Amino acid sequence: MQEIGELAARLREFAAERDWEQFHTPKNLAMALAGEVGELVAEFQWLTPDESRQVTGDPEADARIRAELGDVFIYLTRLADLLGVDLLEAAADTLEHSALRYTPESYRGSARKAPPLKRPENR
Structure with missing residues (x-):
């Protein structure tokens, strides 16, 4: 690959x-x-x-x-x-950010949009 x-x-x-x-x-x-x-x-x-x-x-x-x-x-x-x-780094950062916004406890089975969360500064 x-x-x-x-x-x-x-x-x-x-x-x-x-x-x-x-x-x-x-x-x-x-x-x-x-x-x-x-x-x-x-x-x-x-x-x-x-x-x-x-x-x-x-x-x-x-x-x-x-x-x-x-x-x-x-x-x-x-x-x-x-x-x-770096696409892999950008994707990892986005996934980390999404994990904070969409906790399993609050969003399991839900398609609703989370309120904005301040993104960390660029590396």
Whole structure:
């Protein structure tokens, strides 16, 4: 399995070989990421909750969803690399923050939104 850092390096090289760094600004990458997330969402848009859980049973749908997830991950990884953000660290920080906001005692089985909690300063 490839590490995120290795993927980021491959994406950097891929963009450099094509002289695409000029287009890979944070704004453009964020917009491309949003577009790819939209394409992923479209795969689920009109499905019932049960149908959405079973979608990978259809080989064609599975291939489309897998491709969209790949696109989302590539753009997210490229954006994070460009901004110098360690995605695993950012995810761990967010999970830690969410654990404080959504305690099991208060939120088990609930989808309600927690009130804002002041986030710790950046490292």
